[in-house]
Amino acid sequence: MASETTAGAIPTSAGEEQGIWGYSRAQFVALIVLAGILVVGPYFLYPVFLMKLLCFALFACAFNLLIGYVGLLSFGHAAYFGMGGYIAGYTAKAWGFTPEVAILAGAAIAAAQGAVFGWIAIRRQGIYFAMITLAMAQMVYFFCVQAPFTGGEDGIQAIPRGHLFGLIDLHDDMAMYWFVAAVFLIGFLLVHRIIHSPYGQVLKAIRENEPRATSLGYRTDDYKLVAFILSAMLAGVAGGVKSLVFGIATLTDVHWSMSGEVVLMTLVGGLGTVFGPVIGAAVIVAMQNYLAEMGAWVTVIQGGIFVICVLAFRRGIIGEIANLLRVKL
Amino acid sequence: MDEIFGIPAPLLFGQLLLGLINGAFYAMLSLGLAVIFGLLNIINFTHGAQFMMGAFVAWMLLAWAGVGYWGALILAPLIVGATGVVIERLMISRLYKLDHLYGLLLTFGIGLIVEGVFRNYFGSSGLPYRIPDALQGAWDLGFMFLPIYRGWVVVFSLVICLATWLVIEKTRLGAYLRAATENAPLVQAFGVNVPRMITLTYGAGVALAALAGVLAAPIYSVNPQMGTNLIIIVFAVVVIGGMGSILGSVLTGFGLGVVEGMTKVFWPEASSTVIFVIMAIVLLTRPAGLFGRA
Numbered sequence: 001m002a003s004e005t006t007a008g009a010i011p012t013s014a015g016e017e018q019g020i021w022g023y024s025r026a027q028f029v030a031l032i033v034l035a036g037i038l039v040v041g042p043y044f045l046y047p048v049f050l051m052k053l054l055c056f057a058l059f060a061c062a063f064n065l066l067i068g069y070v071g072l073l074s075f076g077h078a079a080y081f082g083m084g085g086y087i088a089g090y091t092a093k094a095w096g097f098t099p100e101v102a103i104l105a106g107a108a109i110a111a112a113q114g115a116v117f118g119w120i121a122i123r124r125q126g127i128y129f130a131m132i133t134l135a136m137a138q139m140v141y142f143f144c145v146q147a148p149f150t151g152g153e154d155g156i157q158a159i160p161r162g163h164l165f166g167l168i169d170l171h172d173d174m175a176m177y178w179f180v181a182a183v184f185l186i187g188f189l190l191v192h193r194i195i196h197s198p199y200g201q202v203l204k205a206i207r208e209n210e211p212r213a214t215s216l217g218y219r220t221d222d223y224k225l226v227a228f229i230l231s232a233m234l235a236g237v238a239g240g241v242k243s244l245v246f247g248i249a250t251l252t253d254v255h256w257s258m259s260g261e262v263v264l265m266t267l268v269g270g271l272g273t274v275f276g277p278v279i280g281a282a283v284i285v286a287m288q289n290y291l292a293e294m295g296a297w298v299t300v301i302q303g304g305i306f307v308i309c310v311l312a313f314r315r316g317i318i319g320e321i322a323n324l325l326r327v328k329l
Numbered sequence: 330m331d332e333i334f335g336i337p338a339p340l341l342f343g344q345l346l347l348g349l350i351n352g353a354f355y356a357m358l359s360l361g362l363a364v365i366f367g368l369l370n371i372i373n374f375t376h377g378a379q380f381m382m383g384a385f386v387a388w389m390l391l392a393w394a395g396v397g398y399w400g401a402l403i404l405a406p407l408i409v410g411a412t413g414v415v416i417e418r419l420m421i422s423r424l425y426k427l428d429h430l431y432g433l434l435l436t437f438g439i440g441l442i443v444e445g446v447f448r449n450y451f452g453s454s455g456l457p458y459r460i461p462d463a464l465q466g467a468w469d470l471g472f473m474f475l476p477i478y479r480g481w482v483v484v485f486s487l488v489i490c491l492a493t494w495l496v497i498e499k500t501r502l503g504a505y506l507r508a509a510t511e512n513a514p515l516v517q518a519f520g521v522n523v524p525r526m527i528t529l530t531y532g533a534g535v536a537l538a539a540l541a542g543v544l545a546a547p548i549y550s551v552n553p554q555m556g557t558n559l560i561i562i563v564f565a566v567v568v569i570g571g572m573g574s575i576l577g578s579v580l581t582g583f584g585l586g587v588v589e590g591m592t593k594v595f596w597p598e599a600s601s602t603v604i605f606v607i608m609a610i611v612l613l614t615r616p617a618g619l620f621g622r623a
Contacts, residue, residue, distance in 0.1 A: 123616040127372045135565040139605035301444030306438025
């Protein structure tokens with residue numbers, strides 16, 4: 001397990017770039033399956049539940065872009081997720097933005113925030129990076145408690161879903177579902193596109209051996225910062241979509257425990273796998289849904305999953321399956 | 330002496346004292362984090378939960394066993410430290426060969442478990458803990474009233490910080506510890522039982538957190554969330570100070586507590602974020618931290 005020494009269980013890239021659209025054959029099959037589930041899903045499961053799941057799946061994919069492909073553990077991703085939600089919710093409600101513009105506004109602010117915080121945080125590595133991002137996110141949380149536009153403890157309520165492009169009414173759950181599924185798929189493919197671009201190759205080089213990447217003439221800090229901004233932006237999109245789906249943006253989404261949850265989702269699914277964050281988000285969201293009446297025990301169970309994953313199950317669900325089938329997923 | 334910079338003196342000194350008390354907790358907690366980080370190379374995310382456990386064990390000792398404050402001051406850190414030793418042996422010790430981020434994730438998970446369990450049994454509302462009789466009341470200092478217990482917290486935590494510094498810098502045990510921080514295999518080759526030292530170091534760091542928890546019990550209400558918000562600020566304190574020096578973390582802890590208290594006087598809205606802003610400024614100017622080694 002050479003991969004266990006440098007970046008932990010994060011699998012090293014084997015460099016097989018042929019296949020279909022940069023996907024290996026196994027990944028392509030999995031992508032078709034995923035698309036199939038997206039299409040038939042709402043006829044079997046409650047669409048709102050699926051939309052929640054897709055929001056978190058996109059959030060986890062954004063987070064995985066950093067931890068899985070650059071090796072940066074951000075412990076404050078709730079700041080971008082929650083801020084994206086607040087901005088999208090506020091602009092949709094107070095300024096009457098159409099949903100797509102509101103979400104883009106949320107993503108833009110989240111990206112700007114990511115640019116500033118990323119610029120500060122990439123000055124340190126490893127554990128310090130995690131602590132700094134966590135502290136920055138806590139600052140955003142305190143800001144959101146006090147700022148007038150967030151509504152403090154009440155949050156922003158009754159956010160209208162509005163009309164997509166001013167035309168399609170999204171108040172129907174199925175219409176909203178197709179919109180959310182489309183956004184998720186675009187985000188998911190974008191992450192894939194990023195990590196398979198020449199830029200993504202440099203990111204992986206930085207993950208494997210940063211001093212070497214530097215010695216080859218790459219400005220690693222610039223690469224890391226752009227990855228951080230992209231990740232923050234996608235997290236902002238996920239947060240914006242979530243606030244439109246539920247019509248509410250609250251402090252829960254900027255709280256540090258949300259940052260912990262996205263780490264957990266990615267860890268359960270498999271760090272550095274393409275499909276892991278999606279599966280991990282599905283597992284954790286479903287678990288919260290079915291165990292909701294157990295109150296604080298949910299926290300205990302989440303903590304337990306963390307401990308088990310770290311001690312015995314570091315590849316995550318998708319990582320284990322991929323290892324079993326000897327493919328990359 | 331009534332007003333300083335247009336601020337009523339009692340308010341100013343009151344916030345100064347409050348800042349010193351918060352600083353005392355920052356200092357003790359960041360000290361524990363630094364000691365653990367030095368040898369184990371992990372950031373102990375369970376630290377906040379262990380601080381909370383210290384306060385709860387003190388409460389349990391009083392409510393269930395009739396052991397008062399002074400007994401708890403010794404017993405609670407020992408009990409919580411012992412749980413730390415168990416955690417290190419059973420779980421953390423399996424991760425030393427892996428990326429340090431796994432240690433962070435593991436301790437974060439353990440913290441969630443501990444907090445969740447306490448919330449289940451004790452609720453979120455908080456339990457009162459009485460100030461011991463000997464430390465009741467307040468002194469009139471002329472310009473302000475000093476509640477004796479609060480003065481005690483500041484003095485006692487200073488003593489603890491100094492004692493920790495003395496142990497690490499001036500004793501043979503501390504010399505082993507510093508040597509192992511630099512190069513553990515070499516120290517082991519000289520016949521020092523390094524794994525046991527690592528275990529005990531973790532236990533000691535945890536005991537420091539629990540001791541801070543006992544000190545905090547009469548000031549804050551004893552509740553399961555008391556550690557979490559505090560520990561995030563302490564992480565910022567650690568980033569500002571850098572974990573290289575013991576005295577550095579103590580100074581940074583107290584200093585930032587005072588800064589926070591003063592911000593409460595002059596610009597209350599910013600008081601919850603000022604430490605994070607300072608962290609950002611320090612990172613931009615001295616990325617290794619004020620006392621850190623680059």
